[in-house]
Amino acid sequence: MKSNVRSERRFLYSNAGDAASRSLTDFTVDLIFVTTLGASAWQMGLLNTLGSLAFLVATIPIGYLVDRYRPLRLLRIGLAVKVVLTVCLFLLTVTGTLNIGYGFLLVTILGMCNVVGETAQVSAVPQLNAVSGAQRSSSISALIARLTAADQSLAIIVPVAAGTAFTLLGASALLTVSAVLALIALSLACLVKLPRQDGQRREEDTGQNAEHDTHWRSGLTYLRHNRILIAVTLAMMCSNFGLALGSAVEALFIINYLGFGAFGFGILAGLGGAGGLLGAALATRIAVRFSTTQLTTVTMMIKLVLATMVFLAAFTSPTISMTLLAVQSAFWGVALIIFNVAVTAWVADITPEYLLGRVSSARRLFTFGAVPIGSLAGGAIGSAFGLPAALALWPLSIAVGLIGYLIVRPSKVQPEVAQVRRR
Secondary structure (H helix, E strand, C coil), rough: CHHHHHHHHHHHHHHHHHHHHHHHHHHHHHHHHHHHCCCHHHHHHHHHHHHHHHHHCCCCHHHHHHHCCCCCHHHHHHHHHHHHHHHHHHHCCCCCCCCCHHHHHHHHHHHHHHHHHHHHHHHHHHHHHCCCCCCHHHHHHHHHHHHHHHHHHHHHHHHHHHHHHHHHHHHHHHHHHHHHHHHHHHHHHCCCCCCCCHHHHHHHHHHHHHHHCCCCHHHHHHHHHHHHHHCCCCCCCCHHHHHHHHHHHHHHHHHHCCCCCHHHHHHHHHHHHHHHHHHHHHHHHHHCCCCCHHHHHHHHHHHCCCCCCHHHHHHHCCHHHHHHHHHHHHHHHHHHHHHHHHHHHHHHHHCCCHHHHHHHHHHHHHCCCHHHHHHHHHHHHHHHHHEEEEEEHHHHHHHHHHHHHHHHCCCCCCHHHHHHHHH
């Protein structure tokens, strides 16, 4: 039992190190492109597109491979490649040979590794869980909620220090830290050992996998026949699409258009980090007290209001603009993390374990597949019609997702969710 707890703890620490490294690398590359390489809005949109392109073109086969083979093995391979790529990015930056073309290439491959890692992490959770019986489902959900909370919070918290550190120490120092974090994540993942399963459970898992391994589209099929999953996936897809539209031009908007510079960008990132901490602290507690239906509706409405604030910041005085952006940064992380934690844990509850990798990948095809399209559209619209035009589509996309969710969801979903939460 102690070895199982130790492996689970190492797995969580590895996930946290990977998430921190990923967020730090993404943040640093964005600042390098804006402040050093002088990238345009179109190039920033293309950068975000390439970084998330794997979710659109490779997530289904990756989910199939993760379900068919050992998730931990693929996780280690993905982390090892990320270490190498981060070191390459560091060397190009130090030698002054990094250009936009090299940046596009490295970000694209890193995005592929991120898909492998995230899919493998979710699929490895049931195998790491040694609990059996009625408590197994809730135990798996709790572990996935902790993984999701760490991913989401670190994605918001890491830029807190990175914004100031970039100004004081430069990109090379941040990339060094990112490479070290990636190496730590790989080392911890190599130390994780799967618990021994009882014979009956091993036999059941083997039989299920043998029956379904050949069906690489099983995740899409399961998703297509579950209205609850369709509704939640639609809401998240539109939310991510809108966020991608805004994120493609957000750095240019804050640093250049509003004139707040990298320092102002760092301050806003710090407020976002505080919101992320609060969201991570509250997410798991709130997720078990309220239904996914309630949380989805409320958090989507909150995100709609917050995204509108960013658009309005383009037409107000500097003081009001900073106030609007500060409020948005502080509360966006809270709403986003609570929503993502609740949905991810609930999806794991209602999905068969042997299909978890493929269902997760099927959902990512839409939820994260919308990101490269939104990023590309945001950069193109920002270059052609101005940055406020791209920002205007952010709240519009969220509104479409909220309306679609309310239309598609089953009318009697709340009792089912409550029952799942009480298990």
